[in-house]
Amino acid sequence: MTQDQTAANGPHIPVLLRPLLAAVAPVSGRWLDGTFGAGGYTRGLLEAGAEQVTGVDRDPLAFELAKPWAGEYGDRLILQPGVFSRMDEYAQDLDGVVLDLGVSSMQLDLAERGFSFMKDGPLDMRMSQSGPSAADLIAELDEAQIADILFHYGEERASRRIAKAIVKERAIEPITTTLRLAGI
Structure with missing residues (x-):
């Protein structure tokens, strides 16, 4: 599978997105997605009403794959290359943080x-x-x-x-x- 084929397969839907959105409803405020990956949590939060989401990932491919849709959100979406140990530098005064920890199928595939x-x-x-x-x-x-x-x-x-x-x-x-x- 190539990078283009990965992007063509559509957005990855994180398995815990619905439970997250239900637990924090109504979604509002500023969020940090510390494991941006394919952007599933970020998109879900933005669609549910978050004012702004900072998506953090150390993998440049994650942001490359987001190019086709990221512009739809304007300044509500901030893409931040980075690592866990520096998350406090990327955003403050947050209403929530989401981390999807574990193996990334995006890299394995x-x-x-x-x-x-x-x-x-x-x-x-x-x-x-x-x-x-x-x-x-x-x-x-x-x-x-x-x-x-x-x-x-x-x-x-x-x-x-x-x-x-x-x-x-x-x-x-x-x-x-x-x-x-x-x-x-």
């Missing part, structure tokens, strides 16, 4: 983003498209560092054994794709 182990793609895994890619880290980090990443961020109990296999395989050939890493 695009093989070229390098997050999926179901579809082959470059071993990237960068939400913000900046900094070292997963392929860079696999190539440069030592075995213990790779194991720590797998254990702490992936909650992988076999992290040491997997890290050892990765180091062994990268000595034979660079690990640059998601399916190659999944195979190891």
Whole structure:
């Protein structure tokens, strides 16, 4: 699936949008959507009567996909590249904050983003498209560092054994794709 195909599939409807809107009805005031993604919560809040929503995401693709519809809301919608740790810098005096935490299907569905182990793609895994890619880290980090990443961020109990296999395989050939890493 390409970026264009993702946009053509229509807006992602978050599963908790209706319960959120029901819980805060009537919707009004200023909101911050700290996980903008495909914009589902933001659009829902704006359509329900929010005066303004600041949509925050670290993934530039999220804002690229919003271009076709974002202009409909004028200054009621603020698109803010950013991260959780700096949300207090993006908006103050809010009436509400929404966070849709968890895995983003938007990134998993695009093989070229390098997050999926179901579809082959470059071993990237960068939400913000900046900094070292997963392929860079696999190539440069030592075995213990790779194991720590797998254990702490992936909650992988076999992290040491997997890290050892990765180091062994990268000595034979660079690990640059998601399916190659999944195979190891």
